[in-house]
Amino acid sequence: MIIGTLFKQLFGKPATNPFPVKYMPRSVTALLEKVGAGKAAINPPIPVPSDLRGKIAYDRDKCIGCQICIRVCPANVIEFLPEEKKIRMYVARCTFCAQCVDACPVGALSTTDEFLLADTDRFSENLVVG
Amino acid sequence: MNNESISLQIRGGATCYSVPIGPVHPALKEPIRFEFNLDGERIVGVDIKPGFAHRGIEYMGMRRNLIKVLYLAERICGICSISHPLALTQAVENAAGIEVPPRAQYIRAIIGELERIHSHLLWAGVGAHELGFDTLLHLTWKVREKSMDLLEQLTGNRVDYAIPIFSGVRRDIPDEKAHLAYEALDYYRGLLDKMIDAYLHDKSVEMRTRNVGVLSYDDAIALCAVGPTARASGVKKDVRQDMPYLAYADMEIKAITPEDFGTEPIGDVYDNIIVRLLEVAQSIEIIEYCLENMPKGELMSIPKIPALLAALKKAEGEGIGRHEAPRGEVFHYVRLEEGIEEPVVWKVKAPTYNNLMAWIPKFMGEEIADIPIIAASIDPCVCCMDRVHLVDRGGEPSVKVKDELVRLSREKTRRICG
Amino acid sequence: MIPEEILASFRDAFGERIVNERTIERKVGTVEPRSVYDVWIEVDRETLHDAVEHLCRHFNPHLSVISGDDLGEKVAFNYHFATGWGERYGEATFTIRTFVPKDDFRVPTITDLLPGAQTSEREKIEFFGLTVDGIPDDRNLFLPEDMTIHPWRKDLEEETSKEVRRTVKWEGRDE
């Protein structure tokens, strides 16, 4: 019966992971500043698998400028830099399919487990790779 | 049923008043508009208007190469995010004559069935919410997390799994991950009885769903209904059974109807719950079979991406791809021409497209209070286009683009704050 | 159902009126491969309604969707049916194709035979500008009511792309 489950849950631990904090803080920016300064802690997110398809990492030295990644990227994330024969990625548009990683013939691209990418500026340093 | 009486637009008499539901309404998870003509609390007419989220995906797809189309297809729907790629890859493979390695077929089926589990649980939760039974919603979605976590472990993401690709799959299920899958299957097997108890033996759920939103056997066939919506009416239609594909061809799969629960099919919302819960059990068995009998071997018959692109560019022909998605049959038709990277024709048919018409007999004669649960009963997935919106403020309806909407919103904010 | 059976029945009923027919056999299954069939037939527009009626009378079909293929002078419409559902390996896809010239751009409705075809026919009306004779409801379904362009017509590409480009302008960047 469902009532039994309800009473068990009343005294149990909620299923929600309280990431980043349990309750809305009075000021989000103040909290973030505190966390940045190491004065406050936030609850960690649930751990992700090691092969998560997160933000793409780019090894500039390995890249040979073949542009296959540009041909397969469904979201047109990747820009070719013709002078250097390298690429630049705008993560704000990325759909995290990691098809470019599979397509790269020299292994210059790889997935990371980084997924907390929210930003107010879509061209911020964190969101432009390469 | 009288064929002439079926139209998306049925109007009642003069004593009726009309109540619009949608495109924005708490009962709807996606934008669609119903206009109900009511006589008191009873529905005597209904007009359905979809298309508020039409994104022109097929139009876009016919203008980019097939690998890009694959990820576009994945984003047709967030819940069936493997069903559309599965149908598309099959259509293209049939058109181009590409073989799929056995192991890849099994992996596709495993992910497809995991999706069915999480989709049906999602639906059950939404259904409970529509009934005002939020507790059941939270309980169901809590257990749904397990399948999402498993999908994240196996594919690298919770939605948009990016697993199938033309000629195979992109990721293997190694043995060290297979045990996670077994663990999740045991978890669900232990929960099934509790779920059936909570949904099918709960008095208040039964009161709200029995004999509500009935779709008769004949209507289901005449209106071309698919998936659990049709099966709840007793129509034994399931692509996995009727025209097997991938690893499903190696298994004895039977279309689930309420008869498997020991009741006569009525085609009401309660039968929809029965079918979907029993299909969760069926999916558990299929996944287990696949994990145990998965052959060894390669994952893609054309593993190099440039070679794959070249092969697809060379291909000529047309193909049909069908997959039994959680909500019913997904159908993709593709025509390829040699020397053209893009598909020349790409037609997508999502299950809700067929079930749209099934809503009409389900709604007619029911009460306002039943609207949410009937709307939810076909598990609608309103996957369609545009970022324009129609606004009617006294004058002519005009199309507002995003810039204009942003401007209007800012104006209003200023007005309130100032 | 064996596709020969359907085809034989159609040959008997329509004879010369079937312009073209084709059966594709595919092997499925990794352990013991078995065959499934895709059947394609081509008929004239005048025969279309009769062909669907014949199918409905004898084979209990399910209409998946109607797809359209703009070939320039004319548009090919494929009525994708499936028949024989209900038993394992019982089903075959059955596609009826008909070519419709653009200067006389109309087809008869099949909603009198299969009411469920209405969604698909209305979609063809708005996306191709087709006229469907006898359809009970021909309003736009997916597109806004005041939208006049037909996105899947390749000869109207210019107007469509103008409309599309107007709406997908990325904020702050013109692409």
Added chain:
Amino acid sequence: MTATLVSSIWQGVIILFGGALLGMVYKGFDRKLAAQMQGRIGPPLRQPFYDVIKLMIKENVVPDHAVGWLYNLMPIAALVAAATLLFYIPLGGFAPLLGGYGDLILILYLLAVPSLAMMVGGFAAGSPYATVGAQREMVMLMAYEFPLAVTLVSIAWRASYLVPGQPVFSLSVLAAHPLWGAVGPLGVIGLVLLFGALFIVTPAELTKIPFDIPEAETEIAGGLLAEYSGRNLAMFYLADAVKMVVMASLIIALFFPYGLASIFGIGGGWGSLLDVMFYLVKVFVVIFAAVITVRVGFARLKIDQVTRLFWLPVTGAALLGLLLLALDGIV
């Protein structure tokens, strides 16, 4: 004379603010515990206060089609009626402030006023959702008012034989003379039935699931309250919070008026404090049992199902209770 008037006014102000405060605290508990039962964390206990403050500073939107003055008047009417109720209900073991000027029948009417106000407001809003909600509220009122009235009147009627010479329709008299000990076994069964009826009426009176049909969020998008915003909505919210305390207090006054102070023999200020604390606990228990557990354990019913439920089994139970009480008087 002036001194009593001043003190009465002071007491009135305290009761008003105390009642509203209590209502919001219990609302906080309601949300938190419901969340816990559903496996969620839920909002902090002080969330209702945040909500009311936020609503108070929000824009008060009046729809184009609304009857403006009626639409704006109704939240005030609802809040005033709910607040007035506080003066007639014994709170914390104290006699009601206006106990001498009104009785159970007045309470019965006052309880209906917030619902009526919401109904009129719903019709005045001119939105189809609100109209449907108002129609449903009307049917609901007709459904649950009868068993509620039967319950209250039966108890008072039985009490008129047991405590002769007293105004038995006054709640403080009823609270001072609980019936449990005064009636025989038949009467006890009758009282249990009446209590059951009142228990089921409580969530309906407060429009909580499974009886939140007039608001039915997923069906008619908040129904009666669909168009209300800002200050008006805050007033309805407060009225609802106060009503929750009132209903719980009513149940306590009729069925569980016992205090701890007399049992432990503690007098004076400490005794009153103990009784107040005990009263708060009793209110919490009633709300937990009749509102929170019920609202997380059931699906929303349909209006015809609710009508059938209240007219047949609940009214039947109340009438049977009345009959048993009558029999008890004869035997």
